[in-house]
Amino acid sequence: MPTRPSVPAAPADRIRIKRIYRAARISDGRRILVDRLWPRGVAKDRARLFSWERDIAPSDALRRWFHAHPDLWQDFVTRYRAELAARDDLVAALAGQARDGVVTLLYAAKDEDHNNAVVLQDCLRRRLDGVPTT
Incomplete structure (x- = not known):
């Protein structure tokens, strides 16, 4: 029987990120894909997702803009934060899941830092630490 991953005491430490191309682990907790498009070459059964939250991903327009301007990282951050502020219900739902246990946000991008x-x-x-996000 699989064991439940240990849950960090601080809720903010329960939110992890990982490329979807890396193997699923029990320690991932709830694996949530946060990309608008399904990642190339990943079979749905291999992804072992808890959910696919494409609506919390950057809008298609912002995603395309950033792809064309990867050197404008801070502008992307500002624009995406504005989109997230408009989707507060989705952000609140994800934060709620992190209060219950480990959540791993999955993405397909090659750049692990941007x-x-x-x-x-x-x-x-x-949000979990009570710090304003805007």
């Missing part, structure tokens, strides 16, 4: 999951993780951590 992608939407990094921004979303920071936004969720701030």
